[in-house]
Amino acid sequence: MADADEIKAGELAKVLKEKQEAVNKAVDEVKGLGEELKGKLAKGDKVTEELKNDVDKLLTEVNGLKSQVLDMEQAQARNPVTPQGKQTLGSMVVKSEQFKNCANISQGDKLRIPINTKELGGSDNTSYSAGALVQPHVVSTVTLPEQRLMVRDLLTPGNTDRDMIIVPREEFFDNKADIVPEGRIKPESHLNFVQETVPVVTIAHWLKATRQILSDASGLQSMIDGRLRYGLKLKEEQQLLNGAGGGAQITGLIPNATKFQNKSNVKDFTIIDQLRLAMLQVVLSGYSATGHVLNPVQWAEIEMAKDDIGRYVIGNPQGQAIPTLWGQPVVATPSMEQGEFLTGAFKMGAQIFDRWDMGINIAFNNEDDFVRNMVTILCEERLALAIYRKDAFVTGKLQGVQSTQPAPPTPPNS
Known part of the structure; x- marks a missing residue:
């Protein structure tokens, strides 16, 4: 049972890391689009609907990923698994x-x-x-x-x-x-x-x-x-x-x-x-x-x-x-x-x-x-x-x- 729990804990940690990396990547993309949007507005250029949709889509994706990360972190905190005990x-x-x-x-x-x-x-x-x-x-x-x-x-x-x-x-x-x-x-x-x-x-x-x-x-x-x-x-x-x-x-x-x-x-x-x-x-x-x-x-x-x-x-x-x-x-x-x-x-x-x-x-x-x-x-x-x-x-x-x-x-x- 302990071995199975440790495997589950390892899988959870791996998925949590992947989700966090996805959040960071999406945030970087949002920042890039935000800078592009800010630059167009500053110059008085017309902002296309496509750019607005891309920003909205990425913001929705970031919020969803952050919610998943939070859920997994709470699950990990509620049900941790003891690491391998000290050897005697x-x-x-x-x-x-x-x-x-x-x-x-x-x-x-x-x-x-x-x-x-x-x-x-x-x-x-x-x-x-x-x-x-x-x-x-x-x-x-x-x-x-x-x-x-x-x-x-x-x-x-x-x-x-x-x-x-x-x-x-x-x-x-x-x-x-x-x-x-x-x-x-x-x-x-x-x-x-x-x-x-x-x-x-x-x-x-x-x-x-x-x-x-x-x-x-x-x-x-x-x-x-x-x-x-x-x-x-x-x-x-x-x-x-x-x-x-x-x-x-x-x-x-x-x-x-x-x-x-x-x-x-x-x-x-x-x-x-x-x-x-x-x-x-x-x-x-x-x-x-x-x-x-x-x-x-x-x-x-x-x-x-x-x-x-x-x-x-x-x-x-x-x-x-x-x-x-x-x-x-x-x-x-x-x-x-x-x-x-x-x-x-x-x-x-x-x-x-x-x-x-x-x-x-x-x-x-x-x-x-x-x-x-x-x-x-x-x-x-x-x-x-x-x-x-x-x-x-x-x-x-x-x-x-x-x-x-x-x-x-x-x-x-x-």
């Missing part, structure tokens, strides 16, 4: 050429299905949902909520084909730029880098499943999207934030971030104020903050903060927009410790390097799997995180109060 990891697997051959898999065989995550249109289009093989007809007046942001979404993406990355980490910049009078020696600035070797790590896990699931596209897609991909991305986010480095783990952002310091004269501040002060600290390091990472508990407290007459400060119970604070996106994730935060110049201060995009391996691991009709489904990726400037990131405990709403007055003694 699971849907890409079950549609791949490799998967179509997996029914013939034998003992000892392994089937690797590489996935280009760029075709997913983002790092987390599924919102941990299995998606659907058939896209439903959806009326466009219904607005779907935005997908939850992840830490990966804040960082600059990159690729590598090496197992190690040499990162030039900036330690300090001594800016000596100045006005130079004629004939004077120009000042020298100093920019100091240290080289740091960042390993590419593998994140992986697997599940056992019955062989029958290979013939159940929806079931396999649900398992991949709802469990394998979710688990992999959850561990990736934990590592990007908290990884201890040292070769076995990703070098995480929080262990390398600068501790929060109040660089202003403001002494009393809320947790909302504190995140603005953290942005200030990033700015003073020479960068501009591009995001915040919070625990969902603290983000809920911020959204529910009220002013002294009970109005929400920033929260909107009916809102569905991507969370933002001080003009920058907020990632609310359980991977962040409660009561702590990370604010930083994510785009400039660090970068993800993907060695392997997420891929799926399907195999019979041993004879026991073969006789029990069980298969192993492995999901893995390889990546590294390069941190270019440590003081581009600020972390610490949220010290301010979470609400500006005053305590209720004490009732009088009876």
Whole structure:
């Protein structure tokens, strides 16, 4: 049904375009005849009945075409068809050429299905949902909520084909730029880098499943999207934030971030104020903050903060927009410790390097799997995180109060 609707929508769009082109052509002809008519009248020439009839005929044709275009535009607005839905990891697997051959898999065989995550249109289009093989007809007046942001979404993406990355980490910049009078020696600035070797790590896990699931596209897609991909991305986010480095783990952002310091004269501040002060600290390091990472508990407290007459400060119970604070996106994730935060110049201060995009391996691991009709489904990726400037990131405990709403007055003694 979805395919038929898409064909009808495509045909309607094509006819609508043709009608609009016909309207434009007819309008041009009317303008030409109008100029001819205007010129004859200006010169006092006699206007023939034929010319008048041609103008009237074209005007009638233009009005009719415009009416048809308006009807088609209204029909399209009343009954739109959802464009092809975003692909998920699971849907890409079950549609791949490799998967179509997996029914013939034998003992000892392994089937690797590489996935280009760029075709997913983002790092987390599924919102941990299995998606659907058939896209439903959806009326466009219904607005779907935005997908939850992840830490990966804040960082600059990159690729590598090496197992190690040499990162030039900036330690300090001594800016000596100045006005130079004629004939004077120009000042020298100093920019100091240290080289740091960042390993590419593998994140992986697997599940056992019955062989029958290979013939159940929806079931396999649900398992991949709802469990394998979710688990992999959850561990990736934990590592990007908290990884201890040292070769076995990703070098995480929080262990390398600068501790929060109040660089202003403001002494009393809320947790909302504190995140603005953290942005200030990033700015003073020479960068501009591009995001915040919070625990969902603290983000809920911020959204529910009220002013002294009970109005929400920033929260909107009916809102569905991507969370933002001080003009920058907020990632609310359980991977962040409660009561702590990370604010930083994510785009400039660090970068993800993907060695392997997420891929799926399907195999019979041993004879026991073969006789029990069980298969192993492995999901893995390889990546590294390069941190270019440590003081581009600020972390610490949220010290301010979470609400500006005053305590209720004490009732009088009876």
